[in-house]
Amino acid sequence: MRIHRILIVDDSLVIRDVLREFLRGRYEIDTAANASQALAAFARHSPDLILLDIRMPGVDGLSLLRSFRDTGMQVPIFVMTGYASLEVARDALDSGATAYLPKPFDLRHLDRLIADALGTAEVQPTA
Template structure:
């Protein structure tokens, strides 16, 4: 179940989004200030943050910057009642995944959430794939007990201690 953190100083928006998103199957945590939101982010490690730009203690852009310092891949959807292009550009340049104007359109929010969570999922898959090659090629993973394979294991053991380049040859399909 994906976790969503909502940071908005308007209690009614937090409660409405909490109710709606919970019904949609998300685990939701809300915060009414930037400081409370940053603490909740560290505690819950959400998959997505919905962040208001205007907060009573810390500017939403500062919160966005702090969130990205904590996790550079965090997906943040910024929301605001102010409709100016400069704010939108600043949010996107600051690393926001999307930007939605209040009053929040549920369909627009749903689409933004789905896209953000899909992007997060893809990043995690890519990170997993990038980690696999180092795990994939261990000597202990080689199967074989014949005399020839024992000789190969000895050779691999000797060669692995040096910076020697090795050319492995053999017929196609033999598992070189």
């Protein structure tokens, strides 16, 4: 079974490090601090899933999400934000986000969402 690659895009080094450490071992991880680094990382290694912060300096996450989707890219993109609102959630989902995660979020919940999106979720036996 091949190992899936996840691209983490967040301007916070702490968030990138926490997510990298949590996901390491199960996935190949690339990180980016901004949109230009994300585009370069995407070109180097096509990820199977992207975790994308909405609020970043320069090009924000929603603009980057739209540009990814405008190219026809279909990989799951989970948007994350510390500034949650219904309007932002609607904009993200309308722009093609697969999931919307207000920070802070439960890492176990994120793990389940990723496994579901990548088709790697283990089937739990029924009693």
